[in-house]
Amino acid sequence: MGNRIVVPFGSQHVALPEPVSFLFETQNEVITDVQVNIGYVHRGIEKAAMTKFEFTQLPYLVARVCGLCSITHAGAYTHGIEKLLGIETNKKIDYLRMLVVELDRIHSHMLANGHVAEVVGYENLFMQTFRYREDVMDILERITGNRVQYDYQVIGGVARDFDKEIEEFARKKLLKLKANTEKLMEFFENDYTFGLKTKGVGTISKEMAAKFNTAGPIARASGLETDARAEYDYLPFEEVGYKLQTRTEGDVWARNMVRFDEIMNSIEMCLNILDGIPEGEHRVKVKGRPDGEVFIRVEAPRGECFYYLKGNKTKVLDRVRIRVPTYANIPVLKELFVGEKYSDAQAIVLSFDPCMSCTAR
């Protein structure tokens, strides 16, 4: 029996891309207890949305909740407001929205996988992943006009029209990305040393995933079939070849591989969308003030994102509630650490792809 030592991990740490703090109580090398603190980037966005901003300005505000999934947040909000106002969007708008949502998922998953590679000691693989990720960023930049803050989905449509030139550009880049991702995926799947650090580490069983209500790739890596894209009908994903991806191992490696499976599926979907973008207007007319309440479930890259909106026929909404996937995954993370080695803690945290600016808002 060794001495008990408390090791702080975060809120600022070289292995962490986000400010979250863990206090690990360790015995020799094994973690016996853990405390989590997540409130480092609280900005009061929900309160601001209910007091300072009008509902027409909110797509731009909620897009700034998170840098990576800004498309998801703006999409969820516009979808909810359109339900409240009774606006029917046409097929072209739906397809363009689906295209950016899937491109967003690709680059978010590549970032997560790259970070896992970095913390298990593969600096080079991390750089390769990020190099290939640039292609997706270029496509998004070309479609929306900005690299990080897209502001593409607005109430009643999308901000910009889509033309033939962008389509050709996107198709060329996507085919290049597909070949590159296959190369990367082969390495992640078959490399022996990478497997030593990731296989069998931080295993979540199917029962555990269901009990702690996990969301997104974490649940799907444990064999739990949950995906808001299939369960909640907000965009016609089935039409463009969406398939649910699951793995059964439930460890760090399986989470990475589920992400790669989803990237491949998303690339397929994007190519299908580019093949058949319907004709039509990219904006429809918006009239009226929101009244009543609505809830929306959308699939963010990290899992299920929940929005609750309540309007009262004025310009300012009564209530805006955001529940993000990382928040749903924190309880199982806490449980998972007990009994694991401290040296594996970084890989486990990063395989969850935590987004703290979403969580704290």
Next chain:
Amino acid sequence: MIQMFIESLKNLVSKPETIKYPFAPSPEPKGYRGTILYNEELCIFCDKCENICPPGAIKFEVVDIESGKKQYNYNPYLCIYCGACVDVCPKADEGCLIQAETRTPVLGESIVKDKRLGYFINEIDNPKLVEKKWRELEIRAAKSREDLVAYKKAKRAAKKAAKAKVSE
């Protein structure tokens, strides 16, 4: 193993993926969402752009209460370049409010002078004073609005009184 050697030899001679940004230029991509440019001659002063701007980077200040003349002020350092104002502008097709593909220079070093950027930025000479002056302008603009409303109210009341007098 052989493949690894081939790959590393290739990497030795291949060009880097990155660009040396401060020394080499980093051009704006096609369709970049950049600075908002304004044309006063076409503006109908509907204030729609001011009302939708999420950070409040567009402010109209009433300069002459009697005629109700307004001035367009734009702070490119507060702007988030979302393009909401251009979307909502009723005269955007004619070029009243457009989003150019150029970037704004860094704050604190130099200041851009362009008539199309509105009155605020053209009146400032010291780039360090931008924030302070903008805060003053925000207060001034809000006050000028209140003054205009009060003036109009008083005018209406006077008109009513005059009408009542005539009918007597």
